[in-house]
Amino acid sequence: MLASLFSVEMWERFSFYGMQGILLYYMYFSATQGGLEIDKALAASLVGAYGGGVYLSTILGAWLADRLFGSERVLFGSAIMIMAGHIGLALIPGIPGLITGLVLVGIGSGGLKANATALVGSLYREKDERRDAGFSIFYMGINTGGLIGPLVTGWLQESQGFHWGFGAAAIGMAIGLGIYAMGRGKLPAEAHRVPNPLPANQRTRYGLIFAAIVVVIALLLGTGAVNANNLAMSMAYAAIGASVLYFVLIYSSKKVTTLERGRVTAFIPLYIASAAFWALFQQQFTFIAVYSEEKLDRNLFGWEMPAAWVQSINPVFIIVFAGVMAALWTRLGRKQPGSALKFSIGLFVMGLAFLAFIPLAGGGKTPLLALIGILFLFTLAELFLSPIGLSVTTKLAPQAFHTQMVALFFLSVSLGTTLAGILSGLYNPDDELPYFIGVGGTAMILAVGLAAASPAIKKLMGGVR
Numbered sequence: 001m002l003a004s005l006f007s008v009e010m011w012e013r014f015s016f017y018g019m020q021g022i023l024l025y026y027m028y029f030s031a032t033q034g035g036l037e038i039d040k041a042l043a044a045s046l047v048g049a050y051g052g053g054v055y056l057s058t059i060l061g062a063w064l065a066d067r068l069f070g071s072e073r074v075l076f077g078s079a080i081m082i083m084a085g086h087i088g089l090a091l092i093p094g095i096p097g098l099i100t101g102l103v104l105v106g107i108g109s110g111g112l113k114a115n116a117t118a119l120v121g122s123l124y125r126e127k128d129e130r131r132d133a134g135f136s137i138f139y140m141g142i143n144t145g146g147l148i149g150p151l152v153t154g155w156l157q158e159s160q161g162f163h164w165g166f167g168a169a170a171i172g173m174a175i176g177l178g179i180y181a182m183g184r185g186k187l188p189a190e191a192h193r194v195p196n197p198l199p200a201n202q203r204t205r206y207g208l209i210f211a212a213i214v215v216v217i218a219l220l221l222g223t224g225a226v227n228a229n230n231l232a233m234s235m236a237y238a239a240i241g242a243s244v245l246y247f248v249l250i251y252s253s254k255k256v257t258t259l260e261r262g263r264v265t266a267f268i269p270l271y272i273a274s275a276a277f278w279a280l281f282q283q284q285f286t287f288i289a290v291y292s293e294e295k296l297d298r299n300l301f302g303w304e305m306p307a308a309w310v311q312s313i314n315p316v317f318i319i320v321f322a323g324v325m326a327a328l329w330t331r332l333g334r335k336q337p338g339s340a341l342k343f344s345i346g347l348f349v350m351g352l353a354f355l356a357f358i359p360l361a362g363g364g365k366t367p368l369l370a371l372i373g374i375l376f377l378f379t380l381a382e383l384f385l386s387p388i389g390l391s392v393t394t395k396l397a398p399q400a401f402h403t404q405m406v407a408l409f410f411l412s413v414s415l416g417t418t419l420a421g422i423l424s425g426l427y428n429p430d431d432e433l434p435y436f437i438g439v440g441g442t443a444m445i446l447a448v449g450l451a452a453a454s455p456a457i458k459k460l461m462g463g464v465r
Contacts, residue, residue, distance in 0.1 A: 011176020018149025048421010055414030057110025062407035078111030086170035147315035154308030278416025346385030351443030
């Protein structure tokens with residue numbers, strides 16, 4: 001059962017990270033290089049906004065799963081949409097292809113991510129000590145795809161062109177979809193269950209609400225109120241607004257018990273820490289992508305490595321160390337640190353990674369080995385926070401909001417990813433120190449605060465670790 005979910009997530013990540021590994025370059029490279037010649041700073045903010053939109057769309061996928069179709073069916077339909085989006089990027093030239101592909105991939109990825117995570121959570125009981133280990137193994141599948149994807153698309157982009165790279169992403173998603181289709185029947189009955197079915201007499205009402213949302217979005221885009229220049233900030237406001245609304249809905253629901261409300265309260269500081277973490281970590285696709293293309297010495301024995309291959313360094317470390325961390329959590333059992341403390345360690349190390357850029361500031365090329373060391377810190381931080389975040393969210397989720405609580409975690413990723421695009425615009429290559437100190441130092445201060453609050457958070461969790 002875990003193997004089937006491992007497979008679809010691995011191939012989805014192959015396609016997603018393969019596409020994202022070359023996306024920023026496709027947007028700002030010149031036409032003679034096969035790009036769209038979008039301003040570099042604007043392109044970085046748009047990549048951040050797109051990434052934020054992917055995680056923001058988990059709301060829709062989670063709601064459809066919890067109220068209408070169940071997680072398994074939403075996951076399958078989302079995978080088909082992702083494949084169609086990559087085909088659009090591969091075959092439709094210019095801005096129309098970019099918009100078509102990113103919209104389909106973004107919405108589809110949001111639907112797949114929330115529901116794949118929820119389905120993994122359904123394989124374990126609430127207090128099963130194997131739970132964190134299972135999520136770490138699942139996370140290794142994510143990063144196997146994340147490793148291979150940029151290697152394939154980066155090589156194809158440089159040797160054949162961008163659209164060949166996007167085509168490889170489409171083929172990868174097709175493979176994942178086929179493997180998953182063969183294993184769908186092995187999932188437990190809970191995977192097909194609708195946790196909180198929408199009554200038939202309310203479906204028209206919700207249909208009108210969704211139609212109104214679509215009309216409002218169309219008007220905002222059509223009138224220019226939301227445009228390329230303010231899209232990232234608009235996406236950040238949308239993530240914050242959606243998160244607040246979700247918390248209010250969960251707190252006010254009569255289906256949520258007092259114990260469950262306490263657990264939701266415990267989740268709030270974890271949500272904030274997660275958003276701060278992803279605001280730094282997701283700069284791999286904005287600041288570090290540009291840094292790798294312009295400032296990194298990529299010469300290996302007379303051959304220049306494609307810049308997109310830098311995106312595969314972090315997944316290599318994940319593959320090597322995810323199993324080690326899973327074994328560690330299993331071996332420690334009840335003695336392992338609580339989730340809040342793991343979050344604080346992850347955020348602290350993430351801040352430290354940005355401070356590690358300080359000795360490299362100034363002129364000259366950055367040695368590849370130095371960036372590899374920094375990305376190792378990225379990986380260590382990620383292993384303390386990301387798979388643990390997925391796991392603790394499913395444990396803290398009220399029964400009636402199981403998948404939608406997972407969507408809340410991904411909303412924190414949405415907010416952080418969008419901020420990664422916005423923050424990257426503050427980086428000044430002629431005066432690097434303020435950026436590294438400000439970003440890294442803020443993360444470390446937040447981490448210390450979370451560690452100090454961890455005993456109080458543990459009490460609110462009501463027995464969940």
